[in-house]
Amino acid sequence: MVDKLLPSWNNTPTRQTLLDFIDRVTSRTGPEYVHPRDRVVTFDNDGTLWCEKPAYPQFVFAMQRLKRLAADNPALTKELAYEAAVENNLDYFESLYPDNLPALMKIVFDTHAGMSQTEFERLAREFLSDTNHPRFGLPYEQCIYQPMVEFIQLLQANNFKVFIATAGGMSFVRTISEEIYGVARENVIGSSIAFEIGRENDQLFLQRKPGLIEPLDEGQGKPINIELHVGRPPMLAAGNSNGDIEMLEFAESSGSLFLNMLLHHDDAEREYAYDEGAERALQLADDRGWTVVSMKEDFNKVFDF
Amino acid sequence: MVDKLLPSWNNTPTRQTLLDFIDRVTSRTGPEYVHPRDRVVTFDNDGTLWCEKPAYPQFVFAMQRLKRLAADNPALTKELAYEAAVENNLDYFESLYPDNLPALMKIVFDTHAGMSQTEFERLAREFLSDTNHPRFGLPYEQCIYQPMVEFIQLLQANNFKVFIATAGGMSFVRTISEEIYGVARENVIGSSIAFEIGRENDQLFLQRKPGLIEPLDEGQGKPINIELHVGRPPMLAAGNSNGDIEMLEFAESSGSLFLNMLLHHDDAEREYAYDEGAERALQLADDRGWTVVSMKEDFNKVFDF
Numbered sequence: 001m002v003d004k005l006l007p008s009w010n011n012t013p014t015r016q017t018l019l020d021f022i023d024r025v026t027s028r029t030g031p032e033y034v035h036p037r038d039r040v041v042t043f044d045n046d047g048t049l050w051c052e053k054p055a056y057p058q059f060v061f062a063m064q065r066l067k068r069l070a071a072d073n074p075a076l077t078k079e080l081a082y083e084a085a086v087e088n089n090l091d092y093f094e095s096l097y098p099d100n101l102p103a104l105m106k107i108v109f110d111t112h113a114g115m116s117q118t119e120f121e122r123l124a125r126e127f128l129s130d131t132n133h134p135r136f137g138l139p140y141e142q143c144i145y146q147p148m149v150e151f152i153q154l155l156q157a158n159n160f161k162v163f164i165a166t167a168g169g170m171s172f173v174r175t176i177s178e179e180i181y182g183v184a185r186e187n188v189i190g191s192s193i194a195f196e197i198g199r200e201n202d203q204l205f206l207q208r209k210p211g212l213i214e215p216l217d218e219g220q221g222k223p224i225n226i227e228l229h230v231g232r233p234p235m236l237a238a239g240n241s242n243g244d245i246e247m248l249e250f251a252e253s254s255g256s257l258f259l260n261m262l263l264h265h266d267d268a269e270r271e272y273a274y275d276e277g278a279e280r281a282l283q284l285a286d287d288r289g290w291t292v293v294s295m296k297e298d299f300n301k302v303f304d305f
Numbered sequence: 306m307v308d309k310l311l312p313s314w315n316n317t318p319t320r321q322t323l324l325d326f327i328d329r330v331t332s333r334t335g336p337e338y339v340h341p342r343d344r345v346v347t348f349d350n351d352g353t354l355w356c357e358k359p360a361y362p363q364f365v366f367a368m369q370r371l372k373r374l375a376a377d378n379p380a381l382t383k384e385l386a387y388e389a390a391v392e393n394n395l396d397y398f399e400s401l402y403p404d405n406l407p408a409l410m411k412i413v414f415d416t417h418a419g420m421s422q423t424e425f426e427r428l429a430r431e432f433l434s435d436t437n438h439p440r441f442g443l444p445y446e447q448c449i450y451q452p453m454v455e456f457i458q459l460l461q462a463n464n465f466k467v468f469i470a471t472a473g474g475m476s477f478v479r480t481i482s483e484e485i486y487g488v489a490r491e492n493v494i495g496s497s498i499a500f501e502i503g504r505e506n507d508q509l510f511l512q513r514k515p516g517l518i519e520p521l522d523e524g525q526g527k528p529i530n531i532e533l534h535v536g537r538p539p540m541l542a543a544g545n546s547n548g549d550i551e552m553l554e555f556a557e558s559s560g561s562l563f564l565n566m567l568l569h570h571d572d573a574e575r576e577y578a579y580d581e582g583a584e585r586a587l588q589l590a591d592d593r594g595w596t597v598v599s600m601k602e603d604f605n606k607v608f609d610f
Binding site: 040186205227249 | 536
């Protein structure tokens, strides 16, 4: 029976750690039983649930948009971001991360400012299902880690409340979270553009306006946004980078049993191998005994294709 | 069978409207069937779920705190808000509403700035269970409308996702939403103070800091905050005042079957009778055919005591 759980995971100690955690939390007669009300879990998205290399999908989406805007108005290419987009210069955008994340997110969000939320959702949905990942040759929406999806499903089946806490755009991820992860829109927490109310034909609608909502959902912003959206710390938090550290510390601060996971990208053959941007997180995992998931050792399958 | 539903409602056309709505939305073979994923409903809190007269419970809570702070530091009474609190001058606070809601909420929130979120939750919980309503002589947490609680439960039993969208403090209402309404913390949307990360004994915690998160959850802020928290418009919205109009318009804009409800306070005997602050909402309900619930005619019982 247990053998059939998490089929895309190898039968390693990591897999056993996950199964044991669920078992301890849900055993009604055990000392570590937790009421379903308190079973909050939070997953980062980029690099934890879907592939973030060679570029965050949302950057590619923003670049497409910048290109289109520049094609309509060539004068825009005087601006660095537009110029970089037209030249497919991903390095420019990557160079802004992580130190200039606010500037970067402002570019990402401003490219879709001024339109209705409905129109944005249509464009985001279209991008994620129609644009292929440059290496895997399949739409971005398919470049998700099958073992992590199975873990989410197993948690949900055990009455855990699964949230996504992404530094990326909340609306962007929500357009497909239900379909690809089985995570309801309202359970997606993330960075967001500001909104204003528009009116058309006497009907109210939501319009995206320039400007970000503070704090961005990265680093210290993750516990803050989790508090705003959920009102409880997670008892399980999963991430893959330095930007997830405070979210994992938030789980650790809950005072009860917790499980912190870091997905380690060590599989250049099936995905990518990189520690950049995760150095501090990996060090902390070592210091504090957080669970490090090795993509190479623990996943018997990375993607479902 | 149907007769046993909503037992605290009189058998009026209003009750039938509510039952019919649920029936139409959930009948799998019917033309108006809506997938549970999309069954978002939003309830205002003050005056819609709990009694807001003679003063919003949160004002009373803030006044208690202002008094305590002034007792510790008498120099504070030079400030209007402290002076008003010490003199039990509720009119001062009420006079700020609705035109100076931001100033008012700033007073309300700042009184609990600088403390940890955990400590705030303890104080709020204590207030709501220990402080008696001046007229009903029972704790504020019991001054909730039993027919509305039954309606929430009926919606949940039919797989609607029930959210609260309150102009009041999100954290304040969350401390008891599960217990008194059966609404999960994460389903409470509201106005909020800002947070920052504190550290103690190498543990991270959330600290409340002065300042509000924009927009407040009132008027145009309600659709915006519902979008941020839920990502979908409600198909049923219930309120009682002008501050709920945009939320009801948001439901109307969803393009599908919707039900908008306004609770009319017309029962001075069992509760209070007042139209102030609801004039425009009542007019719109009349113009657009929104369902007006008469506390006097439609409720056979107001409170569960």
